[in-house]
Amino acid sequence: MKNILILLGVVLGIAVFATSCGDAKPKSTETKKENETIMDNRNVKEVYFAGGCFWGTEHFFQQIRGVVGTEVGYANGNKENPTYEEVVSHTTGFAETVKVKYDPEQVDLKLLIDLYFKTIDPTSLNKQGNDRGDQYRTGIYSTDKATEAIIKEEVQKLSKNYDKPVLVETIPLKNFYKAEDYHQDYLDKNPGGYCHIEPGLFEMARKANPLPTKKENKEMKYQKKDKAVLKKELSDEQYRVTQENGTERAFQNEYWDETREGIYVDITTGEPLFISTDKFESGCGWPSFSKPITKQLIDEKLDRSHGMTRVEVRSKTGDAHLGHVFNDGPADKGGLRYCINSASLKFVPKADMQKEGYGEYISLLDKK
Structure with a gap:
């Protein structure tokens, strides 16, 4: 179908029109520049989607927040620099494919895959919409x-x-060649041009990954890191304590006798855990707190290691081992003692809390 329309457009010198692709609007120059800036400053990744005619597939992915660049081309064929005419001759083995560049901090690859499935019949062999061919x-x-x-x-x-069996190929990219310029951003340049994707799906794509709310932004600020990353970022002692349930030496750790005002945060994520007004001298040789900032920030688990029965304390977001909680704390403070390893914490003094992003917690220091 698309091949016939292209031929007619060349012969007659007119734009190709067929099934409407809805209220497609060209991206502004400002939007494209913004995306280019994002690509320069972020850890952009790429993945390649073949989903029938690449005009519609490209336009679909362009609607999704977090997709910062697209390019249509020919993938996984058996020659170099194929032309469109060679690809449609069924002799080169290429698939019409869209190179999708995305910011993993804004959109998850799993969401992109799920949305892609909504644009295709994954059980169809060499056929999508009115288009036929490998x-x-x-x-x-x-x-x-x-x-x-x-x-x-x-x-x-x-x-x-x-x-039915799903026929979507899931293989490494062997090669990819950019398609001719007139194929790039085709539906931006030709609103209403031929498209095998149902128009309503473009609107769905625009709404599929909305900006997070203020609450969600706050929750997303602190993320659990891969152990390989932590191995590079933490000291040997910090890694041993937080990732291998270690215990540092009493009276020989950084914060056991720290008395300054400030906040104690998870060394692995930066998430706030304890404040100085809840810290007290217990004589045990480790930082001791009567309570965390909120119980929602920690997990408490039964620990029977080393022939003892204790309650382990872990950070909820980072899943880092912090220490243990005991019921021998000050009665006037609730009776609990959160005995925490210094190696699992980072202390931020009150004077630095604002500039390090913990300004909203300063008011807690005034509550005695």
């Missing part, structure tokens, strides 16, 4: 092992929703 096969192609693993896992999950 260049219209479906596939998600990766350039690294981590992305490939996520793709395979997600496609396997989504496959359970279909009675």
Whole structure:
């Protein structure tokens, strides 16, 4: 179908029109510049989607917040620099494919895969919409092992929703060649041009990844890190304590005798855990607190290691080992003693709390 329309457009010198793609609006120059800035400053990743005619697939992904760049082209064929005419001849093995660059801090790859499935019939072989041919096969192609693993896992999950076998390729990218310029941003340049994707899906894509609320932004600020990352960021002692349930030496740690005003945060995530007004001298040789800032920030688990029965304290977001809680604390402060390893904490003095992003907690220091 698309091939016939292109031929007519060339012969007659007119724009190609067929099924409407809805109220498609070209991206402004400002938006594209903003995306380019994001790509310069963030850890942008890429993944390749083949979903039938690449005009509609590209336009669909352009609507999703967090997608910072797209390019249409030909993937996984058997020659160099193919032309469109060679691809549609069914002799080169290429699939019409969209290179999608995305910011993983704004959009999850799993969401992109889920949305992609809504634009295709994953059980159809070499056919999407009115288009026929092996260049219209479906596939998600990766350039690294981590992305490939996520793709395979997600496609396997989504496959359970279909009675027929899912035919979406989940293989590494062998090659990719940019398509001719007139194919790039085709539906931006030709609103109402041919598209195999139902128009309402573009609106769905625009709404699929909304900006987080203020509350969600606050929750997303602190993220658990991979152990490989922590191994590089933490000292040997901090890693041993937080990731291997270690215990530092009493009276030989950084904060056991710290008396300044300030806040104590999770060394692995930066999330606030304790404040100085709840710290007291217990004589045990480790920082002791009567309570955390809120119980929602910690997990308490039964610990029977080393022949003892204790209650372990872990940070909820970072899942870092902090220490233990005992019931021998000051009665006038609730009777609990949160005995915490200094190595699991970072202390931020009151004078630095504002500039380090903890200004909203300063008022807690005035509550005696």
